[in-house]
Amino acid sequence: MTDTALARRLQERLGDQLLAPVGARHDTTEIWVGPGQLTSVMTTLHDDPDLRFELLADLAGVDTGGVLQVVYHLWSPLSPDWLRVICDGLPREDPRLPSVTFLWNGAEWAEREAWDMFGLIFEGNRDLRRIYMPPDYESFPLRKDFLMPDDASRSPGLGVRPMEEALPPADPARVPVLRSSAGAGSLWSGTGTQVVGPGPATPAISAGGDA
Amino acid sequence: MTAEPRVRSLDDPEILVHSPAAIIDAVPPYPPRTEREAEFYTLADGEMFINLGPQHPSTHGVLRVVLKLDGERVVDLDPVLGYLHRGVEKICENGDWHHAISNCDPLEYIASMFSEAMPVLVAEKLLDLDVPRRAEYIRVLAWELNRISSHALFIGWLALDLGGLTPILYGFIERDEIVEMLAALTGQKLLFNYLRIGGVNGDLNHEFLSRLGDWMGHAAKRIEDQMRLMNENEIFVGRTRGLGVLTRETALRTCVTGPPLRATGVPYDVRRAHPYSVYPELEFDIPTRTEGDSYARYLLHLEEIRQSIHIIDQVLHQMPDGPVMAKLPRLLRVPPGRAWVAFESPRGQYGAYGISDGTDQPFRLRIHDPSYFTLQAVGELVPGHLVADTMAIMASLDPIMGGIDK
Structure with a gap:
């Protein structure tokens, strides 16, 4: 039930900029691009009157275990399909790609989240700072080499996922762990500054009040 | 200093x-x-x-x-942001697909029947699973009831943020009845944990149906009361009409969905744009308005409550017999692949992008919460307004922090 006309049109317009032929499964058409072609591909998708992908439904970072990806989901009034754009091949050490905030400024926070969680650097985003984690936090929690202290996947009952086994301890630099947010030399440890506690002692304003 | x-x-x-x-x-x-x-x-x-x-x-x-x-x-x-951050995407990666349901429950804690649907729908799409039709109808019934309870509360909160105490009490009366009803169905009042991969946790029971029947008898009248109470209220109208105007272009640029987007005239509702479950078999309208201000968003919520009542009416008449769970192994190994699902929550388009590597755990479960994007739009709408109107505009966009902070 995929939209073959859309796949044909995409192949025609963008075929030479894609990493792989246009794919489709379920109700989603899928294209793969490299970070170099992302800006022109997204601009075409957004502006071309035959494509008109005017709503950015989602922007997600993905850690494949090797390279990182950024996955966009787009909606167009002209097609019954979702369009998935996968920006592939971002190296772990320095994952840089252009921002899409020039088309959708709503992507600003989504890119901030992807930076916060995966360390993806979106060039052109004017506000790329952490959004969930504290500002002096150093790790990227959703990367596959970030292990949780009580990693449930390593308990015998649930089986072992090779992806998330602990790295050998010989190389501690490669194992990001939770670091204290107010250690010596931390941005928040100076005198006269405000240190925010681990969680505001909230009376659960809405969580209780709304129930 | x-x-x-x-x-x-x-x-x-x-x-x-x-x-x-x-x-x-x-x-x-x-x-x-x-x-x-x-x-x-x-x-x-x-x-x-x-x-x-x-x-x-x-x-x-x-x-x-x-x-x-x-x-x-x-x-x-x-x-x-970040005061409620749990890292739910990481938690989901570390449990199996069934655990993800209850982990996603508290995201949209006003309408958690929607947020718990995310891992369910993604897993079903990856499994290419046919859900029994009775289960689909029960899901739609639960979703629409939850949508009404959420919208009723929205109207109350909006008035409360403008200084009116009465509407929130009416909102809670409405919500209380629905919550009791869903508690009879699911055993929970707030975090239902009712949907399952392949169906729902239990069939409809007598207490639920009798409460639902009572409620259906006066639901439409409640909406009339609500409209009489607030629609023409001079203070309410004065503080919402023309405030926080979102234009069509700004709404699309800021990725806003749900009632704020439909209040600008874009008839985008996932139930129609990308039909899922049994929504194609049901008859309902997508109400839109063109003003894009707080008052338009309020009126739109009222109209959506009416449409939901209409849907519930049809669901009760068309409900088929049969099982409520598909036959699935207890240890669910989801075939490798990628899937994106989206569905319409009371606050807009909920989305989930799931990747499976063939084990019983999600490799990645991206959660797209509409509140995250509507809160971002507050930054576009509020500048130029008075401090007192800031909260009214924010309330009219109806963000829920549980989903924003994930």
Whole structure:
């Protein structure tokens, strides 16, 4: 039930900029691009009157275990399909790609989240700072080499996922762990500054009040 | 703190005074890291910062907003998130697909029947699973009931943020009846944990149906009462009409979905744009309005409650017999692949992007929450308005912090 006309049109317009032929499964058409072609591909998708992908439904970072990806989901009034754009091949050490905030400024926070969680650097985003984690936090929690202290996947009952086994301890630099947010030399440890506690002692304003 | 007085007095705008210490605390104690942060935390003459939250009741959760003010007018604002952050995407990766259901429950805690549907629908799409039709109808019934309870509360909160106490009481009466009804069905009042991969946890029972029958008898009248109470109320209309106007272009650019987008005239509702479950078999309208202001969003919520009642009516008449769970192995190994699902929650398009590597755990489960994007749009809407209207505009966009902070 995929939209073959859309796949044909995409192949025609963008075929030479894609990493792989246009794919489709379920109700989603899928294209793969490299970070170099992302800006022109997204601009075409957004502006071309035959494509008109005017709503950015989602922007997600993905850690494949090797390279990182950024996955966009787009909606167009002209097609019954979702369009998935996968920006592939971002190296772990320095994952840089252009921002899409020039088309959708709503992507600003989504890119901030992807930076916060995966360390993806979106060039052109004017506000790329952490959004969930504290500002002096150093790790990227959703990367596959970030292990949780009580990693449930390593308990015998649930089986072992090779992806998330602990790295050998010989190389501690490669194992990001939770670091204290107010250690010596931390941005928040100076005198006269405000240190925010681990969680505001909230009376659960809405969580209780709304129930 | 600078030696010169630089903040305009609230008593007399002609006089510049020193900032109180609490206002200075809003400024982060480190140098700006981005262009935008440098721009925001630089004060022009007469401007000052006000720190709102994270424990302010009108922020609808635990949200801190730094407001930059010139007198009573908001110049700019910087929301600070993360107070409710659990890292639910990481938690989901570390449990199996069934665990993800209850982990996603508290995201949209006003309407958790929707947020718990995310891992369910993704897994079903990856499994290419046919869900029994009775289960689909029960899901739609539960979703629409939950949508009504959420919308009823929205109307109450909106009025409460404008200073009116009565509507929230009516909102809670409505919500209470639905919550009791769903508690009879699911065993829970708030975090239902009712949907299952392949169906639902249990069939309809007598208590649920009898409560539902009672409620259906007066549901439509409640909406009329609500409209009589608020639609023509001079104070309410005066403080919502023409305020927080979102245009079609801004809404699309800021990725806003749900009632705020439909209030600008875009008939985008996932139930029709990308039909899922049994919505194609049901008859209902997608109400839209063109004004795009807070009042239009309020009216749209009322109209959506009516449409939901209409859907529930049809569901009860068309409900087929049969099983409510597909036959699936207890240890569910989801075939490798990628899937994106989206569905319409009371606040807009909920989305989930799941990747499976063939094990019983999600390799990645991306959660797209509409509130995250509507809260971002607050930054576009509020500048230029009075501080008192900030909360009204935010309430009319209806963000839920549980989903924003994930």
